[in-house]
Amino acid sequence: MMDIRELQECALRIHDLYGSLNQHERGRTWTREEFMLGFVGDVGDLAKLVMAQEGAREMSGGRAALEHELADCLWSVLILAHCYQVDLESVFDREMNKLGQAISAKLPPGNPGVVGQ
DSSP: OOOHHHHHHHHHHHHHHHHHHHHHHSSSOOOHHHHHHHHHHHHHHHHHHHHHHHSOOOOHHHHHHHHHHHHHHHHHHHHHHTTOOOOOOHHHHHHEEEEEEEEHHHSOTTOOOOOTT
């Protein structure tokens, strides 16, 4: 199992390979905006696959396609974080702590889900 740093390194290796391929085939590499648009497309595909898994629509590929799109989405998030120099590990930790505290503050005292009890 990879930790977040290893995931980022792996994502960057694939990013660099895509860059080389795009440079070779098209004479240019993707911009940050194009990475974002690719991510939006992957999220759309993921939404359709989740709907299919829940029986709300027909779509081929099953669980393997769902897994593929989840991995594509994670790759995009890791690449966008890199492009914008976001330390995803520390930001995620900070934001989840804030979110946990905000949710806990709305729960009644003694609730086992309350952060810090």
